[in-house]
Structure formats: C-alpha cells, structure tokens
Amino acid sequence: MSQLVLSAIPGFFDLADSAIAAGQPLTDDTMLKISHSAKFGAVRGKLIFMGFYANGNTVPTPVDPDDYYTYARSECQFVAMIYSNRAPAPGMVPGQATPPPISSSQPGPLYNFPGGWDIDNASGLVTLWTSYYANGTETVNNDGIIKVYAICLRWSQSSQPAPGPPTPTPAPPASPTPPGQQVAAVSLADQDASLGSVTSPVTILTVAGAGEFSIACTMHCTVPATKVLNSLGDFAQASVTLVWGASAALTLLEPASASTTAWANSDGVVQDNGFDIMFETPAGGATIWYYTVWTVESPLSPGACSYDLSIVLDQVSPAPTTPSTPPPTSSTQIGAVSLPVQTASLGTAASPVAIVTVEGSGRFTITWTLHCNAPDSGVLNSNGLYAEAFVTLAWGASAPIVILGAGDTEPASAWADSNGSVWDNASELSFGTSAGQTTIWYYTTWVVQSPLAPADCSYDLNIVIDQISS
Amino acid sequence: MAELTLSAIPGFFDIDDSAIAAGQPLTDDSMLKISHNAKFGAVRSKLIFMGFYANGNTVPTPIDPDDGYAYSRGECQFVWMIYSNRAPATGFVAGQASPPGQSSSQPGQLYNFPGGWDINDATGVVTLRTTYWQGGNEVINNDGIVKVYAVCLRLSVNNAN
Numbered sequence: 078m079s080q081l082v083l084s085a086i087p088g089f090f091d092l093a094d095s096a097i098a099a100g101q102p103l104t105d106d107t108m109l110k111i112s113h114s115a116k117f118g119a120v121r122g123k124l125i126f127m128g129f130y131a132n133g134n135t136v137p138t139p140v141d142p143d144d145y146y147t148y149a150r151s152e153c154q155f156v157a158m159i160y161s162n163r164a165p166a167p168g169m170v171p172g173q174a175t176p177p178p179i180s181s182s183q184p185g186p187l188y189n190f191p192g193g194w195d196i197d198n199a200s201g202l203v204t205l206w207t208s209y210y211a212n213g214t215e216t217v218n219n220d221g222i223i224k225v226y227a228i229c230l231r232w233s234q235s236s237q238p239a240p241g242p243p244t245p246t247p248a249p250p251a252s253p254t255p256p257g258q259q260v261a262a263v264s265l266a267d268q269d270a271s272l273g274s275v276t277s278p279v280t281i282l283t284v285a286g287a288g289e290f291s292i293a294c295t296m297h298c299t300v301p302a303t304k305v306l307n308s309l310g311d312f313a314q315a316s317v318t319l320v321w322g323a324s325a326a327l328t329l330l331e332p333a334s335a336s337t338t339a340w341a342n343s344d345g346v347v348q349d350n351g352f353d354i355m356f357e358t359p360a361g362g363a364t365i366w367y368y369t370v371w372t373v374e375s376p377l378s379p380g381a382c383s384y385d386l387s388i389v390l391d392q393v394s395p396a397p398t399t400p401s402t403p404p405p406t407s408s409t410q411i412g413a414v415s416l417p418v419q420t421a422s423l424g425t426a427a428s429p430v431a432i433v434t435v436e437g438s439g440r441f442t443i444t445w446t447l448h449c450n451a452p453d454s455g456v457l458n459s460n461g462l463y464a465e466a467f468v469t470l471a472w473g474a475s476a477p478i479v480i481l482g483a484g485d486t487e488p489a490s491a492w493a494d495s496n497g498s499v500w501d502n503a504s505e506l507s508f509g510t511s512a513g514q515t516t517i518w519y520y521t522t523w524v525v526q527s528p529l530a531p532a533d534c535s536y537d538l539n540i541v542i543d544q545i546s547s
Numbered sequence: 548m549a550e551l552t553l554s555a556i557p558g559f560f561d562i563d564d565s566a567i568a569a570g571q572p573l574t575d576d577s578m579l580k581i582s583h584n585a586k587f588g589a590v591r592s593k594l595i596f597m598g599f600y601a602n603g604n605t606v607p608t609p610i611d612p613d614d615g616y617a618y619s620r621g622e623c624q625f626v627w628m629i630y631s632n633r634a635p636a637t638g639f640v641a642g643q644a645s646p647p648g649q650s651s652s653q654p655g656q657l658y659n660f661p662g663g664w665d666i667n668d669a670t671g672v673v674t675l676r677t678t679y680w681q682g683g684n685e686v687i688n689n690d691g692i693v694k695v696y697a698v699c700l701r702l703s704v705n706n707a708n
Contacts, residue, residue: 081702083561105569112562112581118588119559124624124698126668126707142703158627161663174706176665186656186680224665226624226698 083144087116089232117231120144125227127155128172131165132205132219136196137172139227148227151234155196157223162190162207164220167502168467168490177222178469181488184218185211194221214353217337260290263367263388267299268317269379272386273368275320282390283364289393290358292365294319295351296339297385305343305376313374315382316340320370325363327356328479339384343377355393365390408442411435412517412542418450418535419468424520426471433542434516440545443517444505445470447491448537456495456528464526466534467492470502475516479509491536495529507545517542553614557586559702587701590614595697597625598642601635602675602689606666607642609697618697621704625666627693632660632677634690647692654688655681664691668707 090110097107125139136155138148166178188210195204205221261282265272273279284290300315307313318338339350367388373379412433416423424430435441451466458464471488491502519540525531560580567577595609606625608618636648659678666673675691 079702080704081559084563103573105567105571108567108573108577108581109564112564112567112584115581115584115588116561119584119591121588122592123700123703124592124626126624126705142706156626158664159629159661160665161659161661163659163662176663179659179663183659186658187660190660226626 081119081143083116083120086144086146087113087120089114089117089121120146121231123229125229126174127225127227128174129160129165129169129177129222130157130171130196130203130225131169131222132203134171134203136201136203136225136227138201139229141229146231148229148231150199150201152231153227153229154198155201155225155227157194157196157225159191159194160222160224162187162221164218165222166469166488166490168469168492168500169222176224178490179222180220181471183209183220184216185209188215189217191221192217194223196223196225258392259389260392261365261388261390263386265386267383268369268371268386269383271369271371273366275368278320278322278366278368281321281365281367281388283362284358285362286358287360287362288358289355290365291353291355291391291393292321293351293353293389293391294321294337295349295385295387296337297349298339298341298347299383299385300341300343300347300377301381302345303343303377307374307376312342312344312346313377314340314342315371315373315377315384317372317384317386318370319367319386321365321367321388323358323363323365325359325361327358327363341382408543408545410541411441411544412540414519414538414540416538419521419523419538420531420535422521422523423538424518426520429471429473429518429520432472432517432519432540434514435510435544436514438509438511440507440509441517442505442507442543442545443472443540444503444543445472445489445538445540446501446503447489448501449491449493449499449534450536451493451495451525451529451534453497454495454529458526458528463494463496463498464529465492465494466523466525466529466536468524468536468538469522470519470538470540471522472517472519472540474508474510475518476513477511478515479511480506493534551589551613553586553590556614556616557583557590559584559587559591590616591701593699595699596644597695597697598644599630599635599639599647599692600627600641600666600673600695601639601692602673604641604673606671606673606695606697608671609699611699616701618699618701620669620671622701623671623697623699624668624705624707625671625695625697627666627695629661629664630692630694632657632691634688635692639692646694649692650690653679653690654686655679658685659687661691662687664693666693666695668705 092110120143127136138153140147161179163183164180166180169177189208192208193206205219207220208215208217298315305313337350337352341347373382449466456464469488469490489502491500493499525534562580590613597606608623610617631649633649633653636650639647658680662676662678664675675689677690679686
C-alpha cells in the first residue's frame with residue numbers, strides 16, 4: 078500500500094450552512110473551503126509509531142508523513158506498551174524502531190511494578206519507576222523499556238498537565254536485620270533547607286577498616302493541606318531527596334539505590350520513604366556521607382513546610398574474609414586479549430573463550446575496550462534508520478566471583494552506524510576469587526544490519542586482566 | 548446504533564485548489580473528488596478489535612466493517628493490553644473474541660515480566676517472553692496472553708518494526 082501524499086497542508090473552515098443555502102451563488106471560496114475541510118478530515122487524527130524508550134528519555138513530536146505537518150506538543154498524547162521491566166542493555170538509542178536488547182539481570186523478583194510509569198504529554202519525558210523485593214528489602218530503580226505511539230489530533234489542546242511524582246507502594250516490614258551495634262546516627266526534625274551538597278556532603282561516620290554495616294534511613298515531609306496548585310495545575314508539593322555514599326568503594330551486599338525521595342503535597346497526600354541497606358567497607362576504611370536536596374513548589378510557603386530525617390548506622394560484624402584483603406601493593410598482568418579488525422562473533426554462551434585460569438583466592442581487575450567500524454555510507458536498515466554494526470561482549474567465570482566496588486558483569490555493547498556515529502564502550506572493575514580454579518572467559522556477539530556489507534564492518538576488542546593481590 | 552455502511556470504498560484525491568478557482572467551471576469530476584475525500588475522511592482512521600493472542604500467533608490484517616476495505620500490513624499498527632502472564636489453557640484459538648481460559652499454574656513468582664513483549668507490526672507475529680523465580684533460579688518461557696487492537700490508517704505506510 079502506498080503512502081497518502083498531499084501537496085500542501087490542508088486547513089479547516091467552519092463553513093456556515095447559509096453559505097451553501099438554496100438561492101445563494103456557489104462560490105469558489107465556498108468550494109475551496111469544502112475541499113480543504115474534507116482533506117483535513119482525512120489527515121486530522123492518527124496514530125504514529127515513535128519507537129522504544131527508557132527512563133529519562135524524551136519522546137519528540139512527530140512529523141506527519143502525509144503532508145509533513147509538524148505536530149505541536151499539545152496535539153500529541155502518548156500511549157505506551159510495556160516491552161520489558163528491565164533496563165535496556167548498552168547500545169540502545171532512544172526512539173529506535175526495533176526492540177532493543179534487554180539487560181541480562183535484575184535485582185530480584187518484581188514488587189511494585191509498574192511503580193509509576195508515565196510519559197508527560199506536555200514535555201515527552203519518560204518516567205519509569207520499578208521496584209524489586211529481595212532479602213526483605215524493596216529496591217527501587219528506573220528499569221523498564223516501553224514501546225511508544227503518539228495519538229495525534231491536529232488543532233487540539235489534548236495534552237494533560239505534568240503528573241506529580243510516582244507513589245510506589247510502601248514496602249512491607251523488612252525482615253529482621255542481623256543484630257548490630259549502633260555506631261552513628263542522624264536525627265533531624267523540622268528541617269527547611271538542604272543539608273550538605275554533592276561537593277560538600279555531610280559526614281556520618283569514618284570507618285577505619287573493613288567491616289560489615291547496615292544503614293537505615295527514614296524521611297517524612299510536612300506540607301500544609303491548603304490545596305494550592307503549582308504552575309502545572311497539580312497540588313503543589315515539597316520533596317526531599319537523600320543521597321548517600323562513601324569516600325571509597327563499598328561492596329553492597331544486595332542491590333540498592335544510592336538515593337531516595339519523600340514528599341507531601343497540598344492535598345494532604347504524604348509519601349514517606351527510606352531504606353535499609355547492608356554493605357561492607359574496604360580494608361582501607363571509608364567515610365560514609367549524605368546530603369539532602371529540599372524543594373518547595375510555589376505557591377507553598379517555604380516556612381510552612383519541613384522534613385524529618387533519621388539515619389542509623391549499625392556495625393553488624395567484621396567483614397568476611399573472602400576475598401582476602403591484604404592491601405594491594407602492585408598489579409601483574411596475567412591475561413590479555415588484543416584483537417583488532419574482527420568480523421565475526423567469538424565464542425558462544427555455551428562455549429566461551431577462556432582468557433586465563435587462576436588458582437585459589439585473589440583479587441583482580443578486568444579492563445576492556447570495544448570499538449566498532451562501519452562505512453559512513455548513509456544506507457538505511459529495514460526500519461528506515463541508519464544501518465549499524467554492533468558487538469556485545471559478555472564475560473564471566475567458571476566459579477563464583479565477588480564483584481568489588483562499583484560495577485557488574487552485565488554484557489557491554491559498542492556500535493557504529495552508517496551515519497558516522499560511533500559508540501565505544503570501555504570499563505574496568507575489580508573482583509575476587511575463592512579457593513579452587515577459576516577460569517575467566519568471554520564471548521562476543523557481532524551483528525551487521527543489512528544493507529551494510531559485513532566485509533566492510535569490523536570491531537576491535539581488548540581485554541586485560543591484572544592480579545592485584547593473592 | 549447501526550453500522551455505517553458505504554456502498555463502495557472511497558478514494559482520496561489531492562484536488563488542486565486551481566481546479567475549483569474563480570472563473571473555472573465546476574465539474575462533476577471536482578465534485579466527485581470532494582465527495583470522495585469527505586467520505587474517505589470519515590473512514591480513514593479507526594480502531595478495530597482483533598481478539599486474544601498468545602506467543603507465536605500471527606495477528607491478521609482486518610477487514611473494515613464500514614465498506615469491506617481490506618487493510619494492508621503497512622496500514623496497521625497493533626496495540627495490546629496484558630490479559631494474563633500465564634499461557635492460555637487448552638482449547639484456546641488465536642484471535643478468539645472472548646477472554647480465553649488460562650493455565651492453572653505457573654512455575655513461580657513473576658520475575659522478568661514482560662521480558663520482551665511485542666507485536667511486530669510488519670508481520671503481525673506476537674512474541675512474549677516471561678520469566679519466573681523458582682527455587683533460586685530464573686525460569687524462562689513464552690507464557691502470556693494479550694488482547695489486541697489494530698489501529699488502522701488507510702493510505703499509510705507505518706514505520707514500526
């Protein structure tokens with residue numbers, strides 16, 4: 078089927094019946110208006126595919142393929158279908174037409190899902206809020222992928238005002254935390270300003286060495302129930318976001334978010350929030366810190382709003398002894414892969430490529446870089462997008478390893494397209510092994526979209542494994 | 548309310564304004580084109596219920612009840628709602644209009660759900676991937692049932708996957 082094509086954008090005219098009444102001359106003006114209105118009726122309303130999006134992306138307004146009419150935000154309402162609760166894997170481009178790759182893991186079983194998923198029609202901003210429940214704790218993040226369509230209606234003011242923040246279901250009581258000794262606490266009531274900042278956070282405690290801790294936080298906001306509205310027509314609200322962290326890499330003993338938000342609004346709705354997280358400090362110790370961001374929407378009076386904050390830090394036990402924790406002195410390269418101009422996948426999930434086998438417990442770093450090459454030919458794939466070549470690197474171990482500090486074993490991707498865009502990928506993380514033999518392996522998945530010639534595309538792969546300590 | 552019925556499938560004509568300008572004879576050709584455009588505008592865009600589907604089914608293209616117009620793939624985009632995470636029970640017929648029975652069990656607590664659910668607009672193929680958490684392991688299968696609608700737009704070529 079061919080695409081309808083109009084040579085000009087039609088208008089609409091609310092022609093009075095009297096203009097075409099009996100006894101009246103039928104004028105060219107009247108006929109033109111009837112013709113334009115008929116065309117307008119044919120193109121006014123439609124559904125336009127916008128692609129796949131994740132949290133934080135902005136869905137643009139479409140251009141109509143019939144006559145290249147550019148829709149205003151107010152003429153678009155977005156509908157979405159849930160493609161996955163998980164985050165996209167690296168390489169996803171907001172708005173891509175094909176289903177994107179999905180992250181290979183998630184923190185635990187689904188809990189509050191969807192926990193406040195929305196596309197703000199006024200801005201196109203995608204907000205996804207998902208929570209998981211594992212080991213007695215609700216872990217909240219912004220996972221998710223949606224497939225979006227725009228319902229377009231010319232000459233309409235159909236957009237809804239921006240929504241308020243999502244209101245996830247409160248977690249059930251957490252399972253009992255292992256008994257510990259309180260080593261620090263923050264208890265602040267009726268606060269009406271931010272505390273600390275990202276560049277100058279507030280210290281909770283400096284820990285001298287390795288240990289296992291729990292940090293528990295609760296927050297509560299107070300706002301007068303005056304029902305005043307903000308500039309978007311929603312009940313005005315005040316919110317506080319707490320961000321916590323450490324001066325050195327901590328080992329989280331379960332997936333957890335580094336921030337949380339509580340709020341209340343002028344309609345009397347109150348959303349408390351908090352967390353209870355277990356972590357280990359490194360052998361060299363760390364300073365645990367936090368800061369808050371306090372926001373009061375106009376026309377609420379800042380002096381009438383406040384928040385309460387409670388943080389308790391307990392030491393549960395000395396840190397486990399795996400991996401062994403003598404401070405690193407120097408590193409030794411024990412394995413490396415350096416493969417330029419590859420044009421095929423290497424290994425498979427069932428039969429990966431071994432990099433190195435280590436004996437016994439130890440501490441290591443793995444560093445990799447990925448780069449793709451594709452001709453800048455401008456050719457399009459079957460979805461009308463610039464054709465691309467991309468590679469995904471997956472790595473792992475034959476025995477359980479412990480990831481130290483930030484990072485994970487998620488597959489990493491890099492790509493290049495026919496428009497000259499290149500997305501490299503590189504990362505480094507540390508891990509520990511236990512007793513016995515552990516083989517570190519990898520495999521790659523190489524895809525070249527038609528009509529790109531596979532022989533014209535390639536990728537470069539470098540992996541280095543260093544041993545830091547035994 | 549009765550069903551709108553047209554005796555013939557209307558077309559669309561991008562009639563040039565000059566054809567109905569001052570000083571020009573108003574011809575039956577111009578009037579017919581304007582009439583067809585008005586009818587076309589009335590039937591061009593609509594939502595048509597397609598029934599219930601499971602993984603691996605293919606959603607067909609619909610026939611418009613107004614005038615018997617048979618939509619092409621390029622004119623259809625499918626939107627769907629999750630009816631169930633579970634597989635349909637025995638006896639399910641792809642595209643059936645009534646809510647189907649569903650399997651009486653599932654492997655465990657929902658885990659990755661949806662784990663990649665999509666209807667390919669270019670082919671109509673339904674792909675459902677669902678995972679469960681069972682005994683400390685993720686169990687992956689193709690469970691699920693969706694209720695599908697076609698959003699149809701005559702004389703269009705959608706750019707969906």
